Amino acid sequence: MKDDLAQIRDLQVTATTDAGRQIAIIKGVSFDIAKGEMVALIGESGSGKTTIALTLMGYTRTGCEITGGSVLLKGKEMASLTRAEAAKMRGAVAAYVPQSAASAFNPSQKIMDQVVEVSRIHGLMSDTQAQEKAVELFRALALPNPEIIGDRFPHQVSGGQLQRLSAAMALIADPALMIFDEPTTALDVTTQVEVLRAFKSVMQNSDIGGVYVSHDLAVVAQIADRIVVLKGGEVQEEGTAEQILTAPQHPYTKQLVAAFKPAEYATPIDEAITDTILDVQNTFAGYGLIGKDGMPAFVALKDISLTLKRGQNIGVIGESGCGKSTLARTIAGLLPRASGDIQFDGKPLQADLKDRSREHLRRLQIVFQFADTALNPNKPIGTILGRPLSFYHNMGGRQKEKRVEELLDMVHLPTSLKYRLPGELSGGQKQRINLARALAAEPDLILCDEITSALDTVVAAAILDLLKELQNELGLSYLFISHDLSTVQAICDDVVVMYNGEKVEQTKAADMMHATTHPYSKLLLSSVPKLDLGWLDSLEQDPELMRKFSDR
């Protein structure tokens, strides 16, 4: 096609490990980007999507190298440019919007200096002109106080604002191609909506081409014209956004789309059971020195009450900093509550972990978000799972060995894994081990703190299925903490919405989309991207509310 802005043909990238081994990470990828077109690269972590996007700037990260194929951008072969030649293209022809703007801004320079730096480097216009243009862009990206926001340092503005500022930084030189590298992944959903809107409005009606790297199909559906599905450094499927969403051909794409549709959840235990397993009443907790009134300096949980029936699940949702993880830590006793009352199976639960009986410790287990940090990297899986068995059940020898194998079986892992170290397992396998360790205690209640958040969509969906299955077999209850509403909906009976340390609302998970009444819950729920091409454009949110609750 003559109209093509960029052409990638049979691209191959090889990484060299510390040990000197060569690994092919991109294995012959080809696709085109036309003028004014937004192409999304979607895939799980390690699929090579960012690596491919960066080759369009003639750039590979340390240890990686383009070993074959061609990357044509505006007729220039990016794969074989020298550093100085590539530097001329970077920023001017192809511009980059990073994943985490918070760390991509230099902390010791004012924002304006960094935004206009591109024009200084390439000598495009005078500083005054560049600054005027920057202010215009700030306005177009709906940033507050566009005239003065550039005088601030990066730490003085919020994450959502920084992300939009980084888009301004990329747009300042009128590039022909914009590369968005997971630009909203680090943001809360309510902020994400605003940032996506801003991106879309500046990209629409311009002939700037774009590459949008993401793992989130629903986000991509809002902004992309075409979608390239990647796995293991190879293209699985390519098509228009509509085609991929409505009629996926490749099995992997089907899996991705399916993982997104929340499975309806029906409580496995009949309503007749009224046995309460966890009862939290008017609980306060926080961090810092305890003041005269018995309250800590920073109160992270304010007057939280919730009850959970045996065999049922309760979800806690909210954005980062709302106190949901603190709630899990307080119930687990890792952070002793300042006041309030927590009953476990009808008996009072001591505030501090140290004062709890071994029986209470056994029956209430917690599973953390990052299996990487929760599992001792120097101990084989068998030892990790064996420890709670000897601690809670005084098991040893053959009996313990056998139980470890049973536990691995329960979480659908081969028993041969017990000789391996955590570092030799995949992310999903590690999270299963993390879960198996909690199961080893034979608990009644498991506190799950964002346990699927660090996993890829397909892997996370499999973990959720496992949780449900275990619940059916063992009669467990879960307190499920997440920022991802569809996850919570897939597994919980009741949902608690938290905001700023307070419980805002509690509803049935099944009808949470319609039954919520609090303005914050409504805002939060409506901000979750839907697998629907027109979702963002048809979304109507009260700007007053947005200001009040987002971009804190």
Place this chain on the structure above:
Amino acid sequence: MNGLILSVLLQRLGIALISLFIVSLAVFAATEMLPGDVAEILLGQAATPDAVAGLREAMGLNEPAIYRYFRWLGGLLTGDMGTSYVNDTSVASMIGDRLSNTLKLAGVAALLSVPLAMFLGVTSAMFRLSPYDRIISFLTIAVISVPEFMLATGGVLIFAVYLQWVPALSLASEVSSFGELLRTFALPVGILTVTVSVQMSRMTRAALIDILSSPYVEMATLKGASMPRVVLKHALPNAIGPIANAVALSLSYLVGGVIIIETVFNYPGVAKLMVDAVATRDLPLIQSCAMIFCFSYLFLITLADIAGILANPRLRT
């Protein structure tokens, strides 16, 4: 400058003062613990029990240690470092000349080593893992691994004995012309510069490499910035804190740790004075020298911390 940064700075200075007080306690306690009785050593052959008792009384050694400590500390604060046990002159006058000699040596070494270390550290971080970096790394680690007295004696052997370019001893008093000054100082300054700058360049390299792998440096590269621009405008300003600390650590070594150099070259500096004072049990002199070393160390470290605090925009604005 605002309230927050002022309070952080004051806090930092307060900590320095408290450290200095604790150091003075440690110095005093350490000299108290030196084996042997001062009066006995001073009297030598004439140490009859009566004479020892008399001298102890006269020197105030029978008073409780805590009392002597505070008298000593009071003296220090008013600028009175006491009187030497050995030759009855004031400690201040004994140290005066020697300190200026040491500072001369340290000053010249600092002027040479800081730019050298910065240059080596920054360039080897920029061209990390290149042959240039590997050669620099090999040489710096080789120098770090060789003990100083080996370097110093090796230097004397090669440059003074075989080549006879420079004198083996550095007696500053015998210098009459500028050329001679250079020749006299060349070897001790050279060896000090080398030993001090290798540490600094290693630490500068490490601090910079850490920052060069940060996302904002990648971002600057993707904006089309050239390598020098990336390093000088984006990486270095954020490395000021750790680099200032590396420099301070190395420079403080110049003042306190030149003992070996001064001894090898028989250079009349404070460190050599202190070594001699230990041999003669001249406690006031030992204590004063120790305090000078500790003070210069604390001074430099505090200065580096202040530089780090001022370079942090989160505190500055």
